[in-house]
Amino acid sequence: MELNKFGKFQCIQYILICLSIMMVSMTNVNYIFVAQEVDYRCLVPKCEDLNPVVEIPHWWPSDVDVRCSQPVLDQEKYHQNDNCSKETFTKELNECHEWVYENNDSVVSVLNLGCQPWKISLIGTIHNAGMLLSMIISGLLTDKLGRKPTLIMTVSCGVVGLVKMFATNFYLYLGIEFLESVLASGFNRTGRWWETCIGRSVSRHFNICRRNNLRIVSNGLKILEIFDYSCLLAIGYVYILYLYFKRKHEMAIDKG
Numbered sequence: 001m002e003l004n005k006f007g008k009f010q011c012i013q014y015i016l017i018c019l020s021i022m023m024v025s026m027t028n029v030n031y032i033f034v035a036q037e038v039d040y041r042c043l044v045p046k047c048e049d050l051n052p053v054v055e056i057p058h059w060w061p062s063d064v065d066v067r068c069s070q071p072v073l074d075q076e077k078y079h080q081n082d083n084c085s086k087e088t089f090t091k092e093l094n095e096c097h098e099w100v101y102e103n104n105d106s107v108v109s110v111l112n113l114g115c116q117p118w119k120i121s122l123i124g125t126i127h128n129a130g131m132l133l134s135m136i137i138s139g140l141l142t143d144k145l146g147r148k149p150t151l152i153m154t155v156s157c158g159v160v161g162l163v164k165m166f167a168t169n170f171y172l173y174l175g176i177e178f179l180e181s182v183l184a185s186g187f188n189r190t191g192r193w194w195e196t197c198i199g200r201s202v203s204r205h206f207n208i209c210r211r212n213n214l215r216i217v218s219n220g221l222k223i224l225e226i227f228d229y230s231c232l233l234a235i236g237y238v239y240i241l242y243l244y245f246k247r248k249h250e251m252a253i254d255k256g
Helices: 008-028 075-081 117-145 147-166 170-189 193-216 220-255
Strands: 040-042 069-073 089-095 099-101
Touching: 069 075, 117 147, 117 170, 147 170
Parallel strands: none
Antiparallel strands: 040 099, 069 089
């Protein structure tokens, strides 16, 4: 039996499959944008303007860390003029717990994670841990339910990531991040070992492309919303794929 060359049908099939992989794999790279670095400095409430900015103010003591240390006001000197200057501070320093951020386009500012880099890194670590767990869960579901139901389930569960936009607590955000990773990362693992390897290879290719092309986007939280809505669209996309390949299969049988 002679096989035909890689033709129009195969090209369309490959493109459609790659599009679905791109949409779901976006959940695995949103950390790059939502945890982007944001400039910030410590907030000194009594000395700030109505709309404080991240630039170092003129009254800030020159020998004090602008991010993680809060200079202590000398109350007597402060009440003399009700104004802050470099001379109105004592040599004592407190640990900073409030910050002025450059913008609100990152979880660093939204969740108030200034001077806590370990928490920012923990978000990525938790996501990777969820991916490891998803390998086991998606494999078991595939054996029990079949690849198609598991595929649709993992794509649909990517919408869980939308809840992260409403999280105002770091540990709540961390829990949702883990849940999203566990439920949605099984997309490329719903087959035999060699199929999984091919799926991961294609997915990795698109991950690299997105890392290079989407760095121009500055608003990380809006990107998170776009990524997770794409999973919602993918639910209908899977059904379209099913109808398309079913029609082609029926045409092949008719030609017999």
